[in-house]
Amino acid sequence: MATTHDLSGKDLEVSGERFWVSYRLDASSEEEANARAREIAVEQTVEFPEDLIPPGAIVDHIIGKVHQIEKDAEGFFVAKLSYAVEVTGGDITALLNVIFGNSSMKKGLRVEGVDLSPALAERFSGPRYGRAGLRELCDAHDRPLLCTAIKPLGLSNKELAALAYDFALGGIDLIKDDHGLADQPFCPFNDRVKRCAEAVAEANAKTGGKSRYIANISFDAVNLPERAAYARSVGVGGLLAAPGLLGFATVKRLADEEAVALPILAHPAFLGSFVVYRDAGIAPGLLFGQLPRLAGCDITIFPNHGGRFGFTKADNQAIADGTKKDLGGFIAPSFPSPAGGLNLARIDEIKTIYGNDAVILIGGDLHRGDDLIARCKTFREAVSR
Amino acid sequence: MATTHDLSGKDLEVSGERFWVSYRLDASSEEEANARAREIAVEQTVEFPEDLIPPGAIVDHIIGKVHQIEKDAEGFFVAKLSYAVEVTGGDITALLNVIFGNSSMKKGLRVEGVDLSPALAERFSGPRYGRAGLRELCDAHDRPLLCTAIKPLGLSNKELAALAYDFALGGIDLIKDDHGLADQPFCPFNDRVKRCAEAVAEANAKTGGKSRYIANISFDAVNLPERAAYARSVGVGGLLAAPGLLGFATVKRLADEEAVALPILAHPAFLGSFVVYRDAGIAPGLLFGQLPRLAGCDITIFPNHGGRFGFTKADNQAIADGTKKDLGGFIAPSFPSPAGGLNLARIDEIKTIYGNDAVILIGGDLHRGDDLIARCKTFREAVSR
Numbered sequence: 001m002a003t004t005h006d007l008s009g010k011d012l013e014v015s016g017e018r019f020w021v022s023y024r025l026d027a028s029s030e031e032e033a034n035a036r037a038r039e040i041a042v043e044q045t046v047e048f049p050e051d052l053i054p055p056g057a058i059v060d061h062i063i064g065k066v067h068q069i070e071k072d073a074e075g076f077f078v079a080k081l082s083y084a085v086e087v088t089g090g091d092i093t094a095l096l097n098v099i100f101g102n103s104s105m106k107k108g109l110r111v112e113g114v115d116l117s118p119a120l121a122e123r124f125s126g127p128r129y130g131r132a133g134l135r136e137l138c139d140a141h142d143r144p145l146l147c148t149a150i151k152p153l154g155l156s157n158k159e160l161a162a163l164a165y166d167f168a169l170g171g172i173d174l175i176k177d178d179h180g181l182a183d184q185p186f187c188p189f190n191d192r193v194k195r196c197a198e199a200v201a202e203a204n205a206k207t208g209g210k211s212r213y214i215a216n217i218s219f220d221a222v223n224l225p226e227r228a229a230y231a232r233s234v235g236v237g238g239l240l241a242a243p244g245l246l247g248f249a250t251v252k253r254l255a256d257e258e259a260v261a262l263p264i265l266a267h268p269a270f271l272g273s274f275v276v277y278r279d280a281g282i283a284p285g286l287l288f289g290q291l292p293r294l295a296g297c298d299i300t301i302f303p304n305h306g307g308r309f310g311f312t313k314a315d316n317q318a319i320a321d322g323t324k325k326d327l328g329g330f331i332a333p334s335f336p337s338p339a340g341g342l343n344l345a346r347i348d349e350i351k352t353i354y355g356n357d358a359v360i361l362i363g364g365d366l367h368r369g370d371d372l373i374a375r376c377k378t379f380r381e382a383v384s385r
Numbered sequence: 386m387a388t389t390h391d392l393s394g395k396d397l398e399v400s401g402e403r404f405w406v407s408y409r410l411d412a413s414s415e416e417e418a419n420a421r422a423r424e425i426a427v428e429q430t431v432e433f434p435e436d437l438i439p440p441g442a443i444v445d446h447i448i449g450k451v452h453q454i455e456k457d458a459e460g461f462f463v464a465k466l467s468y469a470v471e472v473t474g475g476d477i478t479a480l481l482n483v484i485f486g487n488s489s490m491k492k493g494l495r496v497e498g499v500d501l502s503p504a505l506a507e508r509f510s511g512p513r514y515g516r517a518g519l520r521e522l523c524d525a526h527d528r529p530l531l532c533t534a535i536k537p538l539g540l541s542n543k544e545l546a547a548l549a550y551d552f553a554l555g556g557i558d559l560i561k562d563d564h565g566l567a568d569q570p571f572c573p574f575n576d577r578v579k580r581c582a583e584a585v586a587e588a589n590a591k592t593g594g595k596s597r598y599i600a601n602i603s604f605d606a607v608n609l610p611e612r613a614a615y616a617r618s619v620g621v622g623g624l625l626a627a628p629g630l631l632g633f634a635t636v637k638r639l640a641d642e643e644a645v646a647l648p649i650l651a652h653p654a655f656l657g658s659f660v661v662y663r664d665a666g667i668a669p670g671l672l673f674g675q676l677p678r679l680a681g682c683d684i685t686i687f688p689n690h691g692g693r694f695g696f697t698k699a700d701n702q703a704i705a706d707g708t709k710k711d712l713g714g715f716i717a718p719s720f721p722s723p724a725g726g727l728n729l730a731r732i733d734e735i736k737t738i739y740g741n742d743a744v745i746l747i748g749g750d751l752h753r754g755d756d757l758i759a760r761c762k763t764f765r766e767a768v769s770r
Contacts, residue, residue, distance in 0.1 A: 003757045003759075004755050004756070004757065005544065005547060005548055005551070005752075005757065006544070007537060007540065007752070009537075009539040009540060011540075011541040011543070011544070011571075012539050012540075012541070012571055013571065014571070039693075043693075045537075045538055045565065046536065046537035046539065046565075047536065047538075047563060047564075047565060047749075048536055048537040048748070048749045048752075049752075052749060052752050052753070053537060058537055058539035058540075061539070062537070062539035086569055086570055086571060087538065087565070087569065088567075089567040089568045089570070091567060091568065091604045091605045093567070093603060093604045093605060093606070093630045093631065094565075094568075094569075094603075094604045094605075096630060097564065097565065097567075097604075097630055097654050097655065098565070100655060100657075101564065101627070101630070101654035101655050102564075102654055102694075103657070104654070104655050104656065104657030104658050104661070105656075105660070105661065105688060105694045105696075106661070106694065107661050107662075107695050151433055152394075152430075152431035152432070152438060152443055152447070153431050153432075153443075153447055153472065154394040154397050154431065154442065154446070154447035155392065155394060155396075155397075155443075156397070159390065159396070163390055166388050166390070179432075179482065179486065180430065180431075180432060180472070180479075180482065180483070180486070182473075182474040182476060182478070182479040182482075183474045183479075184472065184473075184479075185471055185474070186396075186397055186399070186471060218478060218479075219474060219476045219478045219482075219634075220476045220477075220478060220479075221632065221637065222638055242486070244489070245478045245481055245482055245634070246478065246632045246635075247631045247635055248630075249604075249605060249606035249630070249631065250631075250632055250635060252606065253607055268487075269482050269486035269487055269489070270482065270489050271489065271490075272485075272487070272488070272489030272490030272491065273658045273659045273665060273666040274658045275490070276489070276491070276492050276666075277492075277661075277662050277665060280658060280661050281658040281661075282658070303490060308424075308428075309491065310491070310492050311490075363432070363433070364432075364433045364437060365434075367390075367392070367434075367437050370388075370389050371389070372388040372389065373388045374388075
């Protein structure tokens with residue numbers, strides 16, 4: 001008895017709706033670029049020798065389609081592919097897998113952009129607050145928002161809460177845990193977030209301000225939503241989550257959770273390898289702009305150009321674009337949050353890139369001089385100019 | 386009133402126990418390498434201007450220490466740093482953040498290796514089954530294990546189960562979902578895993594074999610442990626999980642969960658950007674060898690050299706080493722699982738790298754010819770030689 005199987009997909013039904021992914025390819029000729037694009041279309045879907053799939057629904061619908069190949073300004077070929085929306089199952093993990101799962105292991109290939117279709121976009125509720133909601137929460141309508149971090153790691157919860165208190169007195173809108181603060185024995189999570197939330201509330205009572213304390217939730221996967229709900233119950237004003245460490249789906253789950261319902265700040269930790277070389281990985285505008293927004297993040301933190309990381313002004317502009325561009329259906333714009341060794345002297349320059357639509361994150365530089373509160377007020381005045 | 390704060394860490398208490406991370410650095414002189422190593426030590430811990438931290442416990446214990454810098458065979462500098470075990474809080478997410486969180490965004494820097502200390506290693510239970518346990522489960526004591534995938538994506542659950550049945554009849558030990566199979570409308574998860582588990586059990590009843598069906602769990606973050614427990618309840622024999630998509634902590638959680646207690650196969654999807662360039666990211670032996678093992682994976686799948694991904698024989702050897710080398714405390718060895726376009730003709734060559742201690746994964750090539758079962762038997766004979 002022969003044991004061949006019908007691999008044509010005879011029972012397959014799909015809607016015909018497709019979504020779009022652009023890949024930038026390193027290739028020496030249009031012919032090679034075509035071959036590489038075709039290879040991606042197969043790798044990212046059936047991952048199976050094409051000659052073994054008979055004509056039928058799988059060939060017609062499941063294997064990715066190459067629609068167009070063009071050269072970009074830098075001489076790379078950019079291939080535009082489409083995939084059936086059904087191949088993702090509507091989930092962000094499966095979506096990322098279709099976009100770049102196995103192909104992430106190929107040299108000279110970068111994901112440039114993604115355009116969802118309406119049915120797929122509908123599966124993503126996006127940022128719960130977004131730009132407009134955060135401006136309401138912080139009562140900050142016509143200026144960039146201010147953000148800083150309580151640190152260095154190694155301080156006690158009491159010391160961290162004292163810092164948070166002074167930052168709130170100084171008028172910082174979002175006072176976040178440094179992303180290295182997890183659940184260390186010298187600054188345990190539950191105690192820390194309660195103390196810091198209380199300290200910020202106390203300062204707000206004194207100033208009439210609306211500062212918010214943002215707790216870092218990027219550790220351990222057990223009881224993550226419960227931990228986030230606890231944070232909310234003690235008055236935490238938002239969560240810091242690193243999609244590179246937790247996974248985009250876990251961050252999305254936190255953002256979507258009704259028992260949490262807090263603004264989410266995406267941190268770039270552990271995502272750097274996707275952007276450190278220009279001809280590989282995922283384009284910065286997609287990785288730090290569109291994707292965290294799709295995962296429900298209200299704010300996306302990333303290195304500003306000219307700091308200690310190798311980002312360019314064009315990268316920053318692309319990220320800012322990714323926080324607001326159309327994603328194929330209504331998904332609220334998020335705030336870009338430039339960071340990475342920024343200082344007060346650079347605020348005017350930062351505003352030339354982002355205008356008022358940014359959350360400016362300054363860390364260590366606020367500690368220069370002998371009056372932290374005064375320095376925060378200077379920061380506030382500088383962004384409001 | 387001056388509002389300066391004491392940032393020396395006066396209340397800090399740490400055990401003094403440290404763990405080790407090696408970084409390979411691109412630098413033009415030993416002086417530059419030293420400066421870069423020092424920069425990492427600060428970036429990965431306090432992320433704060435050093436001149437603003439007064440002498441005290443934070444400088445003495447929390448900031449990473451640079452112990453040694455040497456040139457490797459390729460002319461790169463390798464810096465050995467240590468960190469206090471307490472900075473991680475004992476959690477894999479925080480550990481990865483300390484190892485490479487922000488520094489992932491720096492060019493010309495690769496994480497080479499990690500050595501845990503006993504107290505830190507104790508926090509990781511490692512693979513539940515490991516090599517010895519899997520050999521027991523599969524009753525395969527003196528040969529490599531065999532693995533294949535049911536695919537292509539686009540088949541119905543009935544068709545996928547029929548494939549699983551024939552693979553089991555042919556003597557394949559581990560019959561896994563293709564990693565693109567998620568919860569698509571044309572192959573919904575619950576129905577698929579039940580049908581496939583039943584098909585493999587039926588084939589086992591016929592042959593007396595011990596084939597196991599491995600369900601892909603790498604989608605959506607909501608109810609993941611519940612979904613895994615359901616898979617177990619319908620007879621699934623293991624789970625396929627992609628740490629690059631789900632996050633290492635989520636995979637570890639699945640591995641540690643007593644209500645699941647299934648072998649875990651790590652899939653490399655979405656991890657490629659960490660290894661695609663040799664002077665950036667994370668060394669393959671660490672990324673595909675040590676880290677999945679630390680996250681409790683019993684098997685780690687990765688591209689074999691000479692296939693359609695650019696891996697070298699040395700990478701494969703490093704991964705195999707990472708699946709068994711000492712991690713600073715007892716953590717069971719896992720199985721390396723070379724894959725990526727392998728075919729029957731390459732089995733002898735594969736065995737020269739891994740000996741019998743591997744799970745050899747062949748996908749599409751098993752479908753060549755007109756008798757799938759016979760071809761599986763040939764595969765089984767070839768690995769048993």
